Amino acid sequence: MKLVVLCFWALFPCTMLWAQDQVQRELETPSVPNTILNAFPLKNALWRGNTISVCWENPSPEDSLKREWVRQAITETWQASSAVRFTDWCPASEKNGDIHIFVEDKGAGAYTRGLGRELRFRKKGMVLNFDFEKWNTSCKRYPEECIKSIAVHEFGHALGFAHQQERSECIFPDCSRREKSWKGDWFISPCDTNSVLNYCNPRYNNDGKLSEIDKEALQSLYGLPENLQQSHIQLVSTYQHRRKEIYEVKVYLQSSEEQLAKIDTVEYLLHNSFQNPMVISTNLENHFGLGLRVWGNFELKARIYFKGEKPITLSHKIQIPDLIEKDDLLRERNQ
Numbered sequence: 001m002k003l004v005v006l007c008f009w010a011l012f013p014c015t016m017l018w019a020q021d022q023v024q025r026e027l028e029t030p031s032v033p034n035t036i037l038n039a040f041p042l043k044n045a046l047w048r049g050n051t052i053s054v055c056w057e058n059p060s061p062e063d064s065l066k067r068e069w070v071r072q073a074i075t076e077t078w079q080a081s082s083a084v085r086f087t088d089w090c091p092a093s094e095k096n097g098d099i100h101i102f103v104e105d106k107g108a109g110a111y112t113r114g115l116g117r118e119l120r121f122r123k124k125g126m127v128l129n130f131d132f133e134k135w136n137t138s139c140k141r142y143p144e145e146c147i148k149s150i151a152v153h154e155f156g157h158a159l160g161f162a163h164q165q166e167r168s169e170c171i172f173p174d175c176s177r178r179e180k181s182w183k184g185d186w187f188i189s190p191c192d193t194n195s196v197l198n199y200c201n202p203r204y205n206n207d208g209k210l211s212e213i214d215k216e217a218l219q220s221l222y223g224l225p226e227n228l229q230q231s232h233i234q235l236v237s238t239y240q241h242r243r244k245e246i247y248e249v250k251v252y253l254q255s256s257e258e259q260l261a262k263i264d265t266v267e268y269l270l271h272n273s274f275q276n277p278m279v280i281s282t283n284l285e286n287h288f289g290l291g292l293r294v295w296g297n298f299e300l301k302a303r304i305y306f307k308g309e310k311p312i313t314l315s316h317k318i319q320i321p322d323l324i325e326k327d328d329l330l331r332e333r334n335q
């Protein structure tokens with residue numbers, strides 16, 4: 001999708017930029033106030049929306065139970081602990097899912113070909129092993145436990161998280177394992193011995209359970225599960241038609257004055273076609289607003305930093321009106 005974007009009404013100016021197909025990586029650590037040390041995701045690889053479809057590239061009737069173990073493990077961990085929804089789980093021949101899983105038993109084991117959105121539509125983006133004849137043979141005795149815990153680990157990568165042991169500032173007792181693997185660039189939680197993404201965890205893949213810090217990092221990036229969501233702050237957008245297919249969009253927070261006054265900073269994570277996809281607003285007067293000039297729809301995230309409270313993350317769809325009626329077209333959406 002081609003998308004033109006231009007920021008205005010924000011602290012950081014952006015310039016017009018055509019969409020790029022390749023994943024951009026920003027390796028510098030963002031200067032975000034209140035960012036706590038230190039999960040380990042790759043910032044630009046985070047999924048913009050919270051609905052991620054999954055498909056199987058080579059499902060067979062014989063492995064249906066094992067595929068169900070995977071679905072169940074992911075539903076009970078990453079999905080149950082956040083606003084993320086993994087959908088479909090159908091054959092790739094039926095739907096081109098965001099995440100493609102290929103099952104094979106080879107020495108290379110189980111892995112992903114990148115982090116987060118880097119996997120999008122990627123053939124064999126995630127490889128899982130169901131048989132353990134050629135890799136991790138001890139798992140033959142505990143296939144369900146292994147298949148589930150390995151899947152939880154790999155889906156951590158699929159959500160954008162890198163290995164804990166790759167963090168140079170983290171020293172784990174009795175463990176010096178560092179391998180050349182995907183690295184994150186955004187330190188949002190402390191070094192976590194118990195992470196499901198830590199090779200130095202004395203429990204293999206933390207027994208397929210998310211650590212408390214895994215959950216906290218997940219929720220700060222993808223939002224709380226529905227039953228814990230804070231409904232008193234919402235993202236709102238207004239749309240004004242400018243010319244041809246170009247719309248001006250304003251995005252801001254809607255809440256009580258009292259609640260807004262508790263907010264220190266809002267960090268917007270935009271579509272990758274923005275030259276600077278991370279925009280920070282500290283402007284209480286305009287409700288931490290952001291102005292964009294766009295054509296095309298996308299989903300953004302807003303990470304809201306409070307004064308003295310834990311940050312939260314909200315998702316919001318930028319969806320321009322279907323019909324261009326008049327120049328004064330102004331619609332307000334409240335999602």
Ligand SMILES: [Zn+2]
Nearest residue numbers: 153154157163
């Ligand atoms: Zn891994």
